[in-house]
Amino acid sequence: FAPWKDPDAQPLIQFRNVTKRFGDFTAIDDLTVDIYAREFFALLGPSGCGKTTLMRMLGGFETPTEGTILLDGQDIGPVPPNRRAVNMMFQSYALFPHLTVRENIAFGLKRDKLPKDRIDARVEEMLRLVQLQKFASRKPHQISGGQRQRVALARSLAKAPKLLLLDEPLGALDKKLRTETQFELMEIQEKTGTTFVIVTHDQEEAMTVASRIAVMDHGRMVQVDTPDRIYETPNTTYVADFIGDVNLIEGNAAAHHEDGKVEIHWREGEPPIVGTPMGEVPDGTRCTFAIRPEKVAISKDHPEGSSNIVHGKVLDIAYLGNMSTYHVELPTGVIIKAQLANNRRIARRNITWEDEVWLSWTETAGVVLTG
């Protein structure tokens, strides 16, 4: 489901020139962005870039210094947190230890004084959604961490909010459980049709769960895009470097080919690199060539037909099980990483430390960035 690709899709949340300052420090800087209904939207960025501040403004715990936030077309500025169709799930889950799973899920509905039969029906529905029917009578300390996380999720969805804010929702889980839970989270989001906005430090997690990712830096969204576009076509060196592993090579744009590709001069004695420009890259500008290690081919024999070919020596090999990363030093001292899947065919190539190798990549494999 990709509402942002549908021209008729209605945005649920609209930030319009939103700035948040604490004293003279700007935590959110003139932000304008739409988040669509049914989206799973991830905020990604280093500590202090403004993710929590953004969430707190959506939740109603902070007010913008300037600008407007609309929910379903209505300015939510004056609406207090408990009157917003927005709920927030914290990393700590904040479950009541003395209440059962069922009572925890029912808590908000009871506070709203809904009739008992409606509360019971809704709680059953939520227990089914997170598959905890069998654990309904247990207390939080009698269930596992993953199950507690699902209780918290059921509780935050019980009142059917239009928007659920998730601040590091899986941060307390170990790696394996975390990966499993990511898929559950996606399934539940899809089933309920609730818009999710998630803050995570884990870029793989954002890539897995999100329909779109906003990469943030100093209170700004540097790029807002689908995970594959963020990974394949980052708009700045910052984004390329923040998501996944990347080789960054600085140089000067020297010439444009007829098909729009840019030729970069980067080192005396090395052939120019050709890549796809992201935006305008006038001849003569300083730029960065960015290429993912898995797009760099490595071989002992001179490759045929590729236009980007360099020669070097294997410095280091990191064995990662399903793949290995080769650090190759060129005669100029530049180090380029190449990553290869460890299937049997590749194992037979038998590339090892100190080997003289060729690295190559196609003209479409890397991007040229000026920012």
Ligand code: ATP
């Ligand atoms: P983290 O990943 O570490 O949680 P973050 O991206 O969520 O970071 P925020 O918590 O939004 O970052 O903070 C953004 C900036 O605003 C930080 O530099 C922080 O120190 C500052 N800030 C946040 N809240 C306040 C406040 N109440 N008073 C003053 N400064 C604040």
